[in-house]
Amino acid sequence: MSAVVTAQDRLQLQRALELAEGGRGRVSPNPLVGAILARQGEVIGEGFHAELGGLHAEVAAIHECRARGLDPAGSTLYVTLEPCAHHGRQPPCTEAILEARIARVVIASEDPSEKASGRGPGILRDEGLEVEVVGGPEAAAARLLNQAFRKHARIGRPLVIAKSALSLDGRVATTGGDSRWISGEASRRLAHRWRAESDAVCVGIGTALADDPLLTAREPGAVRQPTRVVFDSEARLPLSSKLVESIDAAPLAVIARPAAPAERIEALKASGALVIVCDGDPAGRVAGALAELGRRGLTSLLLEGGPTLTGAFLDASEVDELRLFVAPIVIGGAGASPVAGGTGAATITDATRALAMEWERSDGDLLIRARLREW
Ligand code: AOF
Numbered sequence: 168m169s170a171v172v173t174a175q176d177r178l179q180l181q182r183a184l185e186l187a188e189g190g191r192g193r194v195s196p197n198p199l200v201g202a203i204l205a206r207q208g209e210v211i212g213e214g215f216h217a218e219l220g221g222l223h224a225e226v227a228a229i230h231e232c233r234a235r236g237l238d239p240a241g242s243t244l245y246v247t248l249e250p251c252a253h254h255g256r257q258p259p260c261t262e263a264i265l266e267a268r269i270a271r272v273v274i275a276s277e278d279p280s281e282k283a284s285g286r287g288p289g290i291l292r293d294e295g296l297e298v299e300v301v302g303g304p305e306a307a308a309a310r311l312l313n314q315a316f317r318k319h320a321r322i323g324r325p326l327v328i329a330k331s332a333l334s335l336d337g338r339v340a341t342t343g344g345d346s347r348w349i350s351g352e353a354s355r356r357l358a359h360r361w362r363a364e365s366d367a368v369c370v371g372i373g374t375a376l377a378d379d380p381l382l383t384a385r386e387p388g389a390v391r392q393p394t395r396v397v398f399d400s401e402a403r404l405p406l407s408s409k410l411v412e413s414i415d416a417a418p419l420a421v422i423a424r425p426a427a428p429a430e431r432i433e434a435l436k437a438s439g440a441l442v443i444v445c446d447g448d449p450a451g452r453v454a455g456a457l458a459e460l461g462r463r464g465l466t467s468l469l470l471e472g473g474p475t476l477t478g479a480f481l482d483a484s485e486v487d488e489l490r491l492f493v494a495p496i497v498i499g500g501a502g503a504s505p506v507a508g509g510t511g512a513a514t515i516t517d518a519t520r521a522l523a524m525e526w527e528r529s530d531g532d533l534l535i536r537a538r539l540r541e542w
Pocket residue numbers: 194197198200201215216220221222223224225248249250251254255256257258260278280283
């Protein structure tokens with residue numbers, strides 16, 4: 168008979184989920200993972216995955232328990248992701264768990280990657296440990312925490328979060344193209360933090376030419392820089408652009424079409440840019456580029472494109488989440504751009520419906536997070 172998951176177990180998992188957040192922006196392409204060791208409801212060890220290549224959460228918790236002068240034998244391990252059983256950058260957590268003689272393991276989410284998929288929990292059960300995989304809100308929260316890791320593990324493409332700042336009447340620029348600034352300063356700072364948390368940041372050539380952006384994460388706590396991705400069919404990005412000139416500070420990928428002038432492609436490559444050549448219609452090129460970026464280990468992409476690129480991503484069904492700052496201004500004008508162009512839905516029945524929406528204030532703006540797909 169399988170034992171029950173108690174309210175106490177759920178509380179410990181909630182704490183482990185909080186701990187996992189400590190690795191945000193530091194561990195990709197690995198998942199965010201938190202772990203707690205407890206005996207009779209009392210926490211005796213805590214850990215989280217803090218950096219790529221570093222200790223896994225389970226082992227960090229075991230170490231921390233011993234550093235307190237305590238013995239993990241007979242305790243319960245709470246972990247937000249199933250323990251691994253493979254040799255990677257780190258040895259298998261199953262071995263550390265067995266060696267520590269932990270009695271019970273409570274897991275909040277399964278690991279969809281090929282090397283995992285239940286192997287660790289299976290080994291632990293075979294060794295006589297009590298292993299629980301919970302459902303309910305803690306399971307949902309654990310999956311949400313690792314959407315990028317999960318999508319990449321399942322289909323090999325980065326998670327796409329489309330960010331946009333719009334007016335109350337749904338415009339992202341005036342008819343003349345002015346967009347500085349629609350959202351407030353706090354919102355723009357938050358967006359910078361999202362860059363630091365993403366493996367890639369993406370714009371279209373229109374934005375790159377008009378704004379000459381750097382697209383780096385200029386956030387004090389940023390520990391890594393995202394790969395900057397520019398959809399640039401004709402490889403027009405100037406070698407004198409800030410994006411090309413800052414290649415040493417952060418990688419640059421240019422997505423061009425096969426028809427782009429070969430000498431432009433070669434010049435960009437010679438400057439250190441990665442050039443990915445994709446054919447097909449706009450949505451097809453989006454899908455092709457994402458597959459290639461995923462192959463190169465990128466698990467998340469923050470889309471900061473204008474309407475054309477956002478429309479192509481939506482037409483390709485490749486937007487997993489929308490993050491919209493709605494500013495308290497009205498722009499108007501028939502020629503003022505909306506968030507997304509592209510082909511769009513033919514009827515309202517065909518429109519993409521969000522699975523879930525959350526909203527919060529961001530100073531004077533309203534931040535809406537809409538999840539379109541779940542992994
Ligand atoms: C982590 N941190 O706390 C746990 C992970 O290359 P490695 O050895 O770091 O292994 C990474 C894989 O290990 C990861 O993709 C996931 O499947 C599993 N568990 N990974 O980075 C952790 N528990």
